[in-house]
Amino acid sequence: MGTKRRKIPEVPSADPVKKRSKSTKSHSQVSNSSFIWILILSSIPLVLIYGAFTWYSYYLSTLVIEPFSGENVIQSSRNTQNIEWGTFRPNTYFGIKAKMPKSPIFGLMWMPQFGATERPPPIRHWCDQGDGILKYGWTKHDGENFGRQEIYDKWLVLVTDFVRVESGWKARVRVKPKPGMEQGVFSLFFYVAIENDGELLLDINKRNLKSVSGRTNSIGSFSLEFPTAENVIHHDYLETLTPGFHQLKEGLINGMVLKKFRNNDEKYIALNGLVVPEEFQKYPRNFVVKQYTFKGSFDMEVHFQSSPVPSDGDETFDDIFNKFATNFDKKFEETFQLKKKNYDDAMINFAKATLSNLLGGIGYFHGSSRVKSKHVKEEPLDYWEAPLLTAVPSRSFFPRGFLWDEGFHNLVISRWNPDISKSILGYWMDLMNNEGWIPREQILGVEARAKVPDEFVIQHNENANPPTIILPLEYLMNSGFLDQSYLNRIYPRLVRWYDWFNKTQTGDLPGSYRWRGRDEKTKRELNPKTLTSGLDDYPRSSNPSDNERHLDLRCWMLLASKVMGNIAEKIDKDAKHYKATYDYLMDEDLLNNLHWSDKMKRYADYGLHSDRVTLVRPKPKQPNPHVRLEKERVFKSEPKNQYVDKTFGYLSLFPFAMKMFKPDSDKLQWILRDLRDENLLWTKYGLRSLAKSSPLYKKYNTEHDPPYWRGAIWINMNYMVVNALHHYSKIEGPYQDSSKKLYSELRKNLIDNIFKQYDRSGFVWENYDDATGVGKGCHPFTGWSSLVINLMGELYY
Numbered sequence: 001m002g003t004k005r006r007k008i009p010e011v012p013s014a015d016p017v018k019k020r021s022k023s024t025k026s027h028s029q030v031s032n033s034s035f036i037w038i039l040i041l042s043s044i045p046l047v048l049i050y051g052a053f054t055w056y057s058y059y060l061s062t063l064v065i066e067p068f069s070g071e072n073v074i075q076s077s078r079n080t081q082n083i084e085w086g087t088f089r090p091n092t093y094f095g096i097k098a099k100m101p102k103s104p105i106f107g108l109m110w111m112p113q114f115g116a117t118e119r120p121p122p123i124r125h126w127c128d129q130g131d132g133i134l135k136y137g138w139t140k141h142d143g144e145n146f147g148r149q150e151i152y153d154k155w156l157v158l159v160t161d162f163v164r165v166e167s168g169w170k171a172r173v174r175v176k177p178k179p180g181m182e183q184g185v186f187s188l189f190f191y192v193a194i195e196n197d198g199e200l201l202l203d204i205n206k207r208n209l210k211s212v213s214g215r216t217n218s219i220g221s222f223s224l225e226f227p228t229a230e231n232v233i234h235h236d237y238l239e240t241l242t243p244g245f246h247q248l249k250e251g252l253i254n255g256m257v258l259k260k261f262r263n264n265d266e267k268y269i270a271l272n273g274l275v276v277p278e279e280f281q282k283y284p285r286n287f288v289v290k291q292y293t294f295k296g297s298f299d300m301e302v303h304f305q306s307s308p309v310p311s312d313g314d315e316t317f318d319d320i321f322n323k324f325a326t327n328f329d330k331k332f333e334e335t336f337q338l339k340k341k342n343y344d345d346a347m348i349n350f351a352k353a354t355l356s357n358l359l360g361g362i363g364y365f366h367g368s369s370r371v372k373s374k375h376v377k378e379e380p381l382d383y384w385e386a387p388l389l390t391a392v393p394s395r396s397f398f399p400r401g402f403l404w405d406e407g408f409h410n411l412v413i414s415r416w417n418p419d420i421s422k423s424i425l426g427y428w429m430d431l432m433n434n435e436g437w438i439p440r441e442q443i444l445g446v447e448a449r450a451k452v453p454d455e456f457v458i459q460h461n462e463n464a465n466p467p468t469i470i471l472p473l474e475y476l477m478n479s480g481f482l483d484q485s486y487l488n489r490i491y492p493r494l495v496r497w498y499d500w501f502n503k504t505q506t507g508d509l510p511g512s513y514r515w516r517g518r519d520e521k522t523k524r525e526l527n528p529k530t531l532t533s534g535l536d537d538y539p540r541s542s543n544p545s546d547n548e549r550h551l552d553l554r555c556w557m558l559l560a561s562k563v564m565g566n567i568a569e570k571i572d573k574d575a576k577h578y579k580a581t582y583d584y585l586m587d588e589d590l591l592n593n594l595h596w597s598d599k600m601k602r603y604a605d606y607g608l609h610s611d612r613v614t615l616v617r618p619k620p621k622q623p624n625p626h627v628r629l630e631k632e633r634v635f636k637s638e639p640k641n642q643y644v645d646k647t648f649g650y651l652s653l654f655p656f657a658m659k660m661f662k663p664d665s666d667k668l669q670w671i672l673r674d675l676r677d678e679n680l681l682w683t684k685y686g687l688r689s690l691a692k693s694s695p696l697y698k699k700y701n702t703e704h705d706p707p708y709w710r711g712a713i714w715i716n717m718n719y720m721v722v723n724a725l726h727h728y729s730k731i732e733g734p735y736q737d738s739s740k741k742l743y744s745e746l747r748k749n750l751i752d753n754i755f756k757q758y759d760r761s762g763f764v765w766e767n768y769d770d771a772t773g774v775g776k777g778c779h780p781f782t783g784w785s786s787l788v789i790n791l792m793g794e795l796y797y
Contacts, residue, residue: 115184407468541607
């Protein structure tokens with residue numbers, strides 16, 4: 001049987017302390033474990049909050065590079081048989097590309113061999129004021145099919161012609177030495193370059209490059225033929241690799257050698273054929289150049305053909321060119337009616353050249369902007385890659401897109417060719433991000449970026465630019481050039497843009513607006529610039545602050561509200577909000593409360609301001625004759641909140657330029673009086689930007705920055721004032737006669753001086769000196785200065 005086991009009693013511990021310690025340790029383990037779990041569980045919300053915060057910060061930082069979510073205005077096409085070729089490389093003296101990303105590019109360079117005094121001889125390629133070209137520009141260009149350009153270099157005259165044909169395009173270059181240079185020897189280089197998505201094959205016979213054939217993913221197969229040219233002494237070529245389109249000239253120079261000239265001991269600079277380092281031999285060539293070295297007159301043609309488009313019959317180059325030129329002349333008179341207005345041939349040819357340079361300055365760019373928002377703490381971000389078709393202000397100095405310039409450009413372009421204008425405006429609106437912001441300066445692609453200092457590349461999404469695009473949009477819509485489909489695509493973007501302005505650029509008081517982007521910490525600027533306004537160094541309040549009220553931006557928003565309401569009605573959308581805002585901003589009493597100075601009888605900005613400010617060179621902390629510190633601004637009286645009313649100029653005229661007043665408004669009396677005062681804005685060349693009586697008239701903004709919008713005559717603002725004078729001259733009222741008189745005088749002064757300076761210098765200029773009328777700034781500047789054509793034709797908005 002089994003027996004029941006008796007439980008053995010526990011023997012008490014001989015060390016009661018150890019017993020308690022053992023028991024305590026066990027409890028501590030439980031407690032620590034619990035604490036850890038409590039800590040883990042309690043930290044989960046913190047981790048989640050931190051994670052959410054991190055994610056949200058990242059999300060905010062990427063908003064700036066998020067494209068607008070709606071349909072694009074420009075509908076892309078992949079039909080390679082309808083490629084639009086053109087002179088879409090305005091930064092070069094002569095350059096051709098297609099209106100598509102990754103297009104092959106074609107262009108021209110030239111240089112003197114013998115007869116020039118410079119050593120090494122200069123190579124012309126990119127338009128550059130430093131080249132000292134005496135005159136260059138398109139004499140005829142219709143923006144689509146053809147163009148003729150004349151280039152007056154120191155030693156020779158070049159005429160470059162371009163025509164589009166069904167199979168592609170043709171180009172012709174004719175050269176004539178200037179008197180005294182008939183015995184000079186010159187070289188001309190015609191090139192093709194592609195990105196790394198294709199190949200180039202050469203047909204060469206005894207160092208004479210006959211043709212280049214190639215293929216790229218963007219356009220398919222193509223061929224470039226070089227027919228026989230006159231007076232050629234030597235043919236040479238270069239076949240090489242280039243790291244980018246911005247280094248073509250450097251690639252050309254690297255492929256040069258000295259060769260025997262004819263059969264004597266003289267040497268000339270020649271291209272050295274295949275120039276590719278051995279380690280890169282396996283890669284396809286992407287840069288090919290044909291060199292002609294010649295003496296005396298020279299004439300050559302280039303024929304480009306895309307496959308599978310057939311060849312173009314038996315028409316000669318002259319046949320094709322003359323057909324386009326005849327159509328150009330006929331259309332020009334139909335559009336601007338200058339013969340009908342009794343202009344002579346010299347003035348008409350000037351107007352044709354000015355229009356042609358605006359159209360010939362249209363470029364096609366592709367790339368991404370460098371952008372930043374206040375949520376991006378580190379390096380700036382890359383905007384998405386996008387195309388842009390845009391006119392440029394200046395081929396030599398500003399060969400890229402500027403947002404507020406483009407509205408003025410298209411006041412001319414829309415009259416000439418509404419379809420081109422619709423495309424340009426659509427491309428610009430397609431650059432909008434989902435916030436409703438458009439970068440104000442477009443520096444797209446390596447060629448464009450190579451021309452811009454680093455400090456101007458980055459665009460900030462808090463910064464606006466005047467919405468001038470609404471000016472040509474209004475004209476195109478009112479003239480019936482915008483169909484329902486186009487308006488339906490562009491309208492959502494306009495809505496987002498308009499809302500963005502009202503979210504980011506409003507002022508402290510209802511009905512007020514303020515440009516962002518002014519530097520409130522600057523010590524070296526006499527008056528902090530307002531680049532976002534487009535008026536750059538035009539004087540504002542001396543101390544940027546949140547309570548500033550900017551008159552011009554308020555007027556732009558008035559115009560935007562009007563146009564938005566009209567577009568909304570046109571496509572059966574709700575226009576009440578825009579109409580109400582327009583009526584609100586049109587209220588003259590509200591405008592006067594915010595911006596009218598009773599003391600000076602003029603409209604002005606408001607803000608923290610002192611007129612008594614100057615630049616003074618500080619002394620070094622320790623005396624040192626070799627240390628020269630940069631001047632800093634010093635106030636002679638403390639800034640206070642007030643109207644910036646001693647500053648009178650373009651800014652004060654914005655309500656008038658926007659035609660805000662009823663024809664019997666007493667404000668017109670003061671405005672028209674001040675307009676004609678020669679001690680203020682009036683000159684015999686146009687209206688100066690800043691009155692002679694203004695404290696900062698012609699003052700340097702820093703020790704090194706000369707005045708820009710501080711006295712010079714600018715054509716875009718003069719055009720807006722002439723437009724308003726024309727408006728009030730047509731409406732019955734107490735100021736109709738004085739408006740009519742001022743309209744006639746100002747219009748004539750502007751036209752006569754711009755033509756006189758063109759006739760003297762060969763260029764249209766960025767701005768004009770208010771004392772002499774002489775052209776100033778960069779040249780050629782056939783951006784908004786081309787509005788002189790509209791003045792001649794009396795075409796207003």
